[in-house]
Amino acid sequence: MTMIDYSTDSDQTAPKQTVREKPAEPIDKLKPKSPEHDKVLSYLLTRLDYSERMMSQFYSRWNSNEMRVQAYINLPDYERQLKEMNAKGLPPALVQITVPYSFATIWTIVTYLIHTFCGQKPMFQVSAYAPENIEPARYMETMLQFNADHTRMILRLIQWFLDGEIYGVGVTRNLFKEEYANRTAWTQNDLGGLLVPGMGARKTRQRKRQMVYQGNDVSNIDPFMFFPDPRVPMAEVNKRGEFVFWRNYESKMTLLTEQRNGSLQWVEHIGAMPSAITGDSARSQRGLLAKGTSSAGDPSVFRDARAAPFYQIDQGTINIIPKDLGLGDEEYPVKWLFSIGNKTQIIQAEPLEYDHDRHPVSVIEPSSFGYAFGQPGTLDFLGPIQETLSWFINSHIQNVRSAINNMWVVDPSMVEMQDLKNPGPGKIIRLKRTAYGQDIKQFLQQLNVQDVTQNHMGSMEVFLRMGDVLSAVNDNLKGIQDSGGRKTATEVRTSGEAGASRLAARARYISAQGMVDITEQMALNIQQFQDMEYYLAVVGKEGAQNPITIKPEMLAGNFYFPVSDGTLPIDRTALLGVWKEIWLAVSQNPLLMQKYDDGKMFEYIAELGGARNIAQFQKAGAEVSVMPDAQVQQGAQSGNLAPIGPPGPRGNPAGGGTSSANGGGAPRPAGPPQLPTGGPSFTRPPG
DSSP: OEEEOOOOOTTOSSOOOOEEEOOOOGGGGOOTTOHHHHHHHHHHHHHHHHHHHHHGGGHHHHHHHHHHHTTOOOHHHHHHHHHHHHHHTOOOOOOOOOOTHHHHHHHHHHHHHHHHHHSSSSSSOOBOSSGGGHHHHHHHHHHHHHHHHHTTHHHHHHHHHHHHHHTSOEEEEEEEEEEEEEEEEEEEEESSTTTSTTSOEEEEEEEEEEEEEEEEEEEEEOGGGEEEOTTSOGGGHHHHOSEEEEEEEEOHHHHHHHHHTTSOOOGGGOOOOOTTOOOGGGTOOTTTTTTSOSSTTOTTTOOOTTSOOOEEEEEEEEEEOHHHHTSOSOOSOEEEEEEEETTTEEEEEEEOOOTTOSOSEEEEOTTOOSSSSSOOOHHHHHHHHHHHHHHHHHHHHHHHHHHHTOOEEEOTTTBOHHHHHOOSTTOOOOBOGGGTTSOGGGTEEEOOOOOTTTTHHHHHHHHHHHHHHHHTOOHHHHTOOOSSSOOOHHHHHHHHHHHTHHHHHHHHHHIIIIIHHHHHHHHHHHHHHOOOOEEEOOTTOTTTTSOEEEOGGGGOSOOBOOOOOOOOOOOHHHHHHHHHHHHHHHHTOHHHHHHSOHHHHHHHHHHHTTOTTGGGGOOTTOOOOOOOHHHHHHHHHHTSOEEOSOOOGGGOTTOOOOOGGGTOSOOOOSSSOOOOTTOOOEEOOOO
């Protein structure tokens, strides 16, 4: 069997096509409509369908949460009522208001989590027990931060935390990838070549296909498209589950490109989606308010003949015994990666040989009760609070509206009813002839409407307080200052820290569930697959402004991944104040000046304050050299060096006492001066 080799080297601008013998791959055994293919496909779909049935029991609850967080109102019905009333000349219908309390609370929690986990660099903490692994751990933190910056992982983490609060489960998938792209470079060519060397050189522009990124690729999995093994808790499925599937939609062009790169096969044999399968967009309601689709690319929605439909791709990892399925000789469980197109054709089948030996997903369930398959989300607890708040304000509006509408008791035989029904201001109500000269109060009387909802606004405050207690979100975390006059920055920060204690526990729980898991998977993937050298600044290392080359062998080591304490990192303003106090203490204490460089401290403080170009103001030749301790001791004994310090009494520069000739006191002992531990700083006297 032959194949086209699309590999390129650094000197090529277009792929080189050579015909060579292709080694046998597992996917070659799964030819379309073959008995081997149908056997494996049935094995996979049985487990996928089982998980789909179990996951569907959560969809109705998730739909309610999606509508709550959108503060959704049935706009089509409301618009229809308006049209009917305008056609009949009736006053506009009353709008039902849904208080967006859940939206504000959920985003406050997500904001806290983002500041906790992403408000510092490095985002991912790596530690080591053995001394020889401390430096590789620091390099690993730098590589993890580079992966996060390159893939904009903060977007993935925001969606991850948001899903955890709304649905009760958040899922990410992590695979190692290599990105290739064309890049333009300038090369210098000799115009004369070999015949006339030295004739001249000219720089030319040339496009080259090269690797632009090698590292981890973390992506989100929609809870509606997540199908784990339902026999274990979701948060533990990557370790204990037999299988995990996830779904997405891809165009045929994308799949053919991946097939050209050698990742997929049999793409052209993907059949049409079975008509009995309902698309995922019919399950989620998050597109109601925006009038869009809940799952972009869903083939059940996009059936326009002018554009080719997307394919439903079910990808997943599963523990199988290859010999039982005719995929290998192993008689023990092995983790494999499969991809299925439209539930009709397997287009990917290969062993998943990752060192972490887990399904490549990380699951968080922030409100977990433990043990069960499926957990509630924060919105499940806040839903009744929001609905009660909405009822309070809507009932109050209805009562006020009833009072404004002026309800009347009228004798239609005495009053012109058309004048009374006219809603316009400044109207004239005409009486009939039989009512002339009579008391109007006898046949026209306004009803008194009592406001029975005047206390509803106060009741709303009680329920708002109840919801805040339930969600551990106070006014300080929402950015709302309590009444009671001006407050200092310390008071505001202290109040916020006290209110964030429960959220800190939640963040610590999420860290133990998912963040540590992501960090460990990413670190092990880098150790296993990284072969590029990177020129990066080491995070947290002194002199990090001078990048160093990080080679794959510099990342080897046994690490552990600590759980975050869940507290917010200190803000830059408070950190600037702390470092100011430290710098003042060091600059005024000669003993501390021996141990710490106050000049570098000053530059760091300036950088914290936003002055990143402080180095350009240094004086020429202002560098201070530090003499070795042995040389300092020798200079002190010979009298060429004197200790820094305030002048002593009666002219003694070292403050070491006075002689008997200058005012009494014990005579100073002969010999070198007594040096404190570490040795003080000495300067050479003039001359």
